[in-house]
Amino acid sequence: MSERGAIEGIAAPLPIGNLDTDQIMPKQFLRGIDKAGLDKGLLHDLRFDAAGEPRRAFVLNRAEYADCRILIGGENFGCGSSREHAVWGLLQYGIEAIVAPSFGEIFYSNAMNNRLLLASLPQAAVDGIFSDVSNPLTNRVTIDIHDRIVRSRNHAAHFSLSSRHHRMFVEGLDLVGSSLAQRGAIAEFEQAHWAKQPWLRAVATVTRERLG
Numbered sequence: 173m174s175e176r177g178a179i180e181g182i183a184a185p186l187p188i189g190n191l192d193t194d195q196i197m198p199k200q201f202l203r204g205i206d207k208a209g210l211d212k213g214l215l216h217d218l219r220f221d222a223a224g225e226p227r228r229a230f231v232l233n234r235a236e237y238a239d240c241r242i243l244i245g246g247e248n249f250g251c252g253s254s255r256e257h258a259v260w261g262l263l264q265y266g267i268e269a270i271v272a273p274s275f276g277e278i279f280y281s282n283a284m285n286n287r288l289l290l291a292s293l294p295q296a297a298v299d300g301i302f303s304d305v306s307n308p309l310t311n312r313v314t315i316d317i318h319d320r321i322v323r324s325r326n327h328a329a330h331f332s333l334s335s336r337h338h339r340m341f342v343e344g345l346d347l348v349g350s351s352l353a354q355r356g357a358i359a360e361f362e363q364a365h366w367a368k369q370p371w372l373r374a375v376a377t378v379t380r381e382r383l384g
Contacts, residue, residue: 176317176341176342176344177316177317177318177342178314178315178316178317178318179241179242179268179269179289179314179315179317180241180312180313180314180315181239181240181241181242181268181312181313182237182238182239182240182241182242182311182312182313183240183241183242183243183244183271183301183305183311183312183313183324184231184232184237184240184242184243184244184305184311185231185244185302185305185306186231186243186244186245186246187244187245187246187302188245188246189246189247189248190246190247190248190251191245191246191248191249191250191251192250192251192252192253192276193250193251193252193253193254193255193257193258193276193279194252194253194255195215195217195218195252196214196215196250196255196258196261196262197210197213197214197255197257197258197260197261198213198216198217200213201213201216201257201261202255202257207257207260207264209264210257210260210261210264211261211264211265211266213257213261214261214262214264214265215232218230219232219233234308236308236311237308237311239266240266240267241266241267241268241269242267242268242269242270242271242313242315243262243267243269243270243271243272244270244271244272244298244301244302244305244313245270245271245272246272246273247272247273247274247295248274248275248276249270249272249274249275249276249279249290250275250276250278250279250280250283251276251279252276252279254278254279254282256282256286258279258282259279259282259283259286259288260286262283262288263286263287263288267288268288268289269288269289269290269291269315270283270288270289270290270291271291271293271298271301271313271315271322271331272290272291272292272293272298273292273293273294273295273298274292275290275292284337284340285346285347286346287340287341287346289315289317289341291315291320291322291331291333292331292332293322293329293331294329297322297327297329300324300326300327300329301313301322301324301327301329303326303327304324304325304326304327305324310324310325310326312324312325317333317338317341317342318342320332320333320338336350
């Protein structure tokens with residue numbers, strides 16, 4: 173994963189409050205043993221009708237929002253079950269960030285740990301950005317990760333990001349990479365721990381020998 177300071181591209185308006193993970197990734201797409209093909213299930217019942225035909229009016233099926241990289245969502249985006257497949261499907265589809273007034277708590281953790289950036293903004297700021305991206309002529313958005321700012325054609329707003337998540341996105345780290353970045357501190361702690369309590373280091377072996 174490479175370092176990055178911003179996410180920029182076409183943003184699609186998806187002003188649906190309480191859009192839950194069951195809608196984002198319906199259960200019939202959870203049958204596989206890996207993550208492959210989840211992009212096909214993303215928002216399936218909103219994107220397709222009962223016959224499997226694309227709903228022409230739905231924003232992600234419109235030509236002007238092809239290659240969308242950012243979603244502008246409604247409040248409590250990603251509520252519902254702890255379905256990490258919803259995050260994987262969004263990423264496979266090409267979505268790199270979501271801007272909304274609020275997010276489901278578990279969805280937020282799953283998304284950020286998989287490096288799907290979530291930016292929570294006040295409703296008024298989201299409404300302004302939504303107004304811009306609803307016009308195909310002004311539907312590009314830039315999210316400055318370094319300075320934590322979302323910018324559309326006529327609006328800009330700051331969002332909060334924990335220092336851990338900020339580092340992960342800027343330095344291109346996932347959870348494993350974040351842990352490995354602390355190898356020095358982990359080794360130092362380990363050495364100090366064994367130095368203070370050496371009898372604990374082989375406690376399992378000693379116990380087995382005594383019991384044997």
